[in-house]
Structure formats: C-alpha cells, structure tokens
Amino acid sequence: MSASRDRDDFTYEQQNDRRLDELHSKIRSLRSVTTDIYDEAERGNTHLDETINTFASFRSSLSQSANRAARALGIRGNISQYRMILYIVGGIVGLWVLWTIFSWLWWRGPAH
Structure with a gap:
C-alpha cells in the first residue's frame, strides 16, 4: 500500500x-x-x-x-483676431472660386 x-x-x-x-x-x-x-x-x-x-x-x-x-x-x-483670420480665409476661398469659374469658362470656350 x-x-x-x-x-x-x-x-x-x-x-x-x-x-x-x-x-x-x-x-x-x-x-x-x-x-x-x-x-x-x-x-x-x-x-x-x-x-x-x-x-x-x-x-x-x-x-x-x-x-x-x-x-x-x-x-x-x-x-477681433478671429474675424481677421476669417476674412483672410474667406478671401482665399473667394479667389479660388473665381479662379475655378473662370478656368471652367475658359476651357469650355464660346458656344457655336
């Protein structure tokens, strides 16, 4: 055992x-x-x-x-500083929109 x-x-x-x-x-x-x-x-x-x-x-x-x-x-x-920043950014965006519109019209050309 x-x-x-x-x-x-x-x-x-x-x-x-x-x-x-x-x-x-x-x-x-x-x-x-x-x-x-x-x-x-x-x-x-x-x-x-x-x-x-x-x-x-x-x-x-x-x-x-x-x-x-x-x-x-x-x-x-x-x-205010923030308003100034907003104006600057808004101006840049506005210029970009205008540039885009004019480039689109330019490439499209006159309608015949």
Whole structure:
C-alpha cells in the first residue's frame, strides 16, 4: 500500500509541476502582452504630446501672422483676431472660386 501511495504522490507531483509550468508560461505571455500595451501607450502619449505642441506652435504662428496683417492693413484693436483670420480665409476661398469659374469658362470656350 505504501508503494501505491508513493506512486500516487509522484503522479500528483508531476501533475502539479506540469500545471505550474503552464502557469509560468501564461504569466510570461501576460507579462509580454502587458509590456507591449505599455510601450504602445507610451508611444501614443509621445505622439499626442508632439501633436499638441505642433498645434500650439501653429496657433502661435497664426496669431502672430494675423497681428502682423492687422498692423499692415492699419486695423487697430477694434477687430477681433478671429474675424481677421476669417476674412483672410474667406478671401482665399473667394479667389479660388473665381479662379475655378473662370478656368471652367475658359476651357469650355464660346458656344457655336
């Protein structure tokens, strides 16, 4: 009976060792996935920070350009910066529309 019990204990010990190895393997996989997620989050945060800095720089540059344009046009503080930007963008869009219309008429040619 003692030999049977020793054999059962040995079998249980082997099963425990296999399950422990499986558990270690799963933990390594989980650690690898967690590390990958962390690295991706860090890359995302870095990219987001760079994007925020780019937009802040663009906003500052646009603000300085609008102020210079207002000074060049002799506009004092009675017009808002955003309105000035809107006028400039509207003017560019208007010129583009006129250019498109005239080029369409030019290529179409006179009707015969």
